[in-house]
Amino acid sequence: MPLPLEKPDRSRDRVIRQLVAALLFEGIVEARESAYDGGTRFQWSLGGREFRCRGMAGPFGRIRIEAGSVEVLAGCGRWEDASLGEIVPLLPGTGISRGRLLGELEQTIAFCEWNHRNLPSRDRRRMSFVELEGALDEGHPYHPCYKARTGFSIADHAAYGPETGQAFRLVWLLVARKHLNQVLPDREDAFWKSELGEETWGEIRAKRQELGLSGEDFGFVPLHPWQWKDLNETLLGGWIAAGEAHNLGPLGDRYVATQSLRSLLNIDRPLAASIKLPLNVVNTSSRRTLEPHSVCTAPALSAWIADAVRGDPSFRDRYPLTILQEYAGIVADREGPLAGQVGAIWRENAEAALLAGEAIVPFNALMMVEADGKPFADEWIGRFGLMPWLNRLLEVAILPVWHLLVRHGIAVEAHGQNMLLVHRDGWPVRLILRDFHESVEFSPAFLHEPEKAPDFLSLNPVYRGAEPDQYYWTGNLDSLRELVMDTLFIYNLSEISHLIDIYYDLPESRFWRRVESLLATHAQEHGVQHRQTQLGHARPFMLTESLITRKLLALKPEYHHEVPNALAARTPERRRKP
Known part of the structure; x- marks a missing residue:
């Protein structure tokens, strides 16, 4: 079901409105505002054409646009519903960035429409945590490419999208140790035995022995099955051919995707760790691989935060907080062509932290x-x-x-x-x-x-x-x-x-x-x-990240624009360029 004011069968309208809201919010287009029926009419020129919509500016200048109100002035002088094809080609940026954006918007619509046709209505209030993680299918409430998943086909979406709740096993690789960096909380054998269970650990070791490979020379890395498919015939193919890596196939427990797509929950052992795996998929603002430097830094980083929380009685008595530590990380080819594409981070289980x-x-x-x-x-x-x-x-x-x-x-x-x-x-x-x-x-x-x-x-x-x-x-x-x-x-x-x-x-x-x-x-x-x-x-105005500007211009890691601060007294709800 939708966010407020949305309808699940109107995904194209939602995508158009979230795109226009972002363009107005980030100041990519400068709108003329006028009062209209208790709200605001926004009208702007883009590429010599006139557009308009109805809505309001909320806290922090966030724009909320009325359903079905984004219109373009047609050649006959009549206002008509505006389409993505009429808006996106007129935006700043390059033809490549605009084309990429249009493709992500259309794929978002396609996946949303598939969900609406194929997923039954469910009572999410009665769901378990694991079920709810997958069933929250609305996506990002601001970014219009909230379900782009560029690289996924419809079949991939059905197999690995969190909404469908389909379980799958991880593909396991043996990778030459000269390509691996890892930080584990225990001796390697003890870690794998604890994470995989004795049966799977025995099976995976037997496969290594069948290949005649030693534990001193080769280590294990799990891979999302979609990532294996994506890399098998490209970058990983060279390693396989040279004997630098070996595919052991799908093994062990079954996992389901969470709403973040690349973080997975274990359904065969519900209190086992969750695992985060890289995917060469673009969703919302970025490609969902792992920053290679972060994988082995993760345990030290989250342990530091957890220690700060444990050492402050306020987090126990007044502001109760639990930190799910990322306690282990493995990454392959940290400085090479595969950097960030093969690796894993293990995270503590949320439900294991619950009290009666x-x-x-x-x-x-x-x-x-x-x-x-x-x-x-x-x-x-x-x-x-x-x-x-x-x-x-x-x-x-x-x-x-x-x-x-x-x-x-x-x-x-x-x-x-x-x-x-x-x-x-x-x-x-x-x-x-x-x-x-x-x-x-x-x-x-x-x-x-x-x-x-x-x-x-x-x-x-x-x-x-x-x-x-x-x-x-x-x-x-x-x-x-x-x-x-x-x-x-x-x-x-x-x-x-x-x-x-x-x-x-x-x-x-x-x-x-x-x-x-x-x-x-x-x-x-x-x-x-x-x-x-x-x-x-509490400053009257503050900078916030410009997500669509970055996607269009793509020249810097981050772009920012200035917005009114809802925490500053009597701040006018208007946007200003920085």
């Missing part, structure tokens, strides 16, 4: 509307009352992430997929965070305990001589604020505030005043007003 009576849902489930036309959390809100439930949700969702930033100086990417809500019969209890290896930032001078940070120079030679902002560390506190506020506020909780406004008549301004009050109270209680001021979280 607790349950867990991905946080972005709270943004969704179910088949009965009511929000996912409607029963919970009815049980506890809107304001008690909402106030508790905001405390549980915001304060652990904010305390980690302001008190400890560690910024994490807290978007809807990386956050898990632990609850008791719908009452928010605590937060679980996951996925740190590519999405943590800190400034050494702002760390509460800088001596406890990982020794990055010893972890990977690539970190030696690296510039600030190239990897995890920065000299700019704005970068820390931007990472947290982008993910937690602008592209995450703004969806919750929108839903609450629509379905429960609570104005979004009240929602964000409550957030502002939480942050101010936290700073006062912990005596960190100065540190919070240094972060500049």
